[in-house]
Amino acid sequence: MDKRQDQTPGEQEPKGTASLEKAEDMQERVDQSKLVKPEEMRERVSQSPLVKPEEMGAILRAKAAMDAAPKGRGKRRRRLPGDSRYQLGLEYAGLLLGSLIVAASFNLFLNPNHVASGGVTGISIIVNHLTGVQPAYIQWLLNIPLFLLGLRQLGRSFGLKTLVGSIALPLFVLLLSGLPPATDNLLLATIYGGIGVGLGLGMVFRSRGSTGGLDLAAQLVHRWTGISLGLAVPLLDGMVITAAGFVFNPEKALFALIGLYVTGKTIDFLQSGISVSRVAFIISGRTEEISQAILVDLDRGLTKLSGEGGYTGTERMVLMVVLRSTEVSRLKAIVKRVDPNAFVIISDTKEVLGEGFQPPG
16 A cells, blocks of 8 residues: 555655655756756746755756866867977977077188187187187087086076087088188178177077077086176186187187177077167066066066056056066066966166176176
8 A cells, every 4th residue: 555645634754755856856957957047047946845945056066067077078179389399399490490590600701710709619710720620529529518517517407408409509510511601801701600690599599498508607607606697608708709819819809709799789689679688567467476487487586566457446466577688588488378368568678787687886
């Protein structure tokens, strides 16, 4: 006999049966909620005799979990130009092309006219004149030990790009060593050789790479002696040019100074302008993450300024960073990686005094 027929009019159903019916009703409403807007769902639940208002949150959370479930796992995403592998390929292409331009300028202008305008390439010109050894072999002999020493002393921050640049540049110098000199006019060779080397190095720096050489030596000197990088680099280049004045003649050392100046100005122009230093203002909703990335990856200090939106009146943190022109591309890459929607202003600075730049006075 059915248990329901044995109940008296004032007797209630067993609690387990009511709970079962309530659970079945809730599941049915969750299934139907896929086609119901949240506003309509709240109204229906509030009118339900079996579902209490406080249980509405459980239903809404169940629906949200169903809607958030991943769909189409088998589909492959089309690669966009901004993907990391695509960008990395462009950077290595820029590194190799820049090294090729430096090597061509070296063989067409600088080496035939003995313009030793600093760096490992300048040392190779001097040693080649004294011993007859191919400049490429001398560059390898200096670049590889410097890289290994820098890797040991300064850590893995140099990365694979520095190793590739340290090997690729001497290789291109060796492959292009048969090129005939473009001119025997010392002034033209100095100017156009400096422009070519600056153009190639500028491409290397824009690719966030390095060709090794005395840049690594300058960082080691900075670590061991405390001399700033801004002083260590010209100090080492000056030593090379001075040696060229003794090996060749003082006139060629003076031309080498001109070549070094032209190279530096070309790099600055290719990077983002003429000024040596830049100041960047960064406005973002993720300033803490950007500031940490700048402090760690770029190894630059920064200042946090309080700002307020002129239209919205929203308070925002503004980051101010002062950096060298060769670091601009790295800063933009860091900001883009953390917050692609950040607002960045980069402007020239005529003079920067303080730690990491020119000392006051």
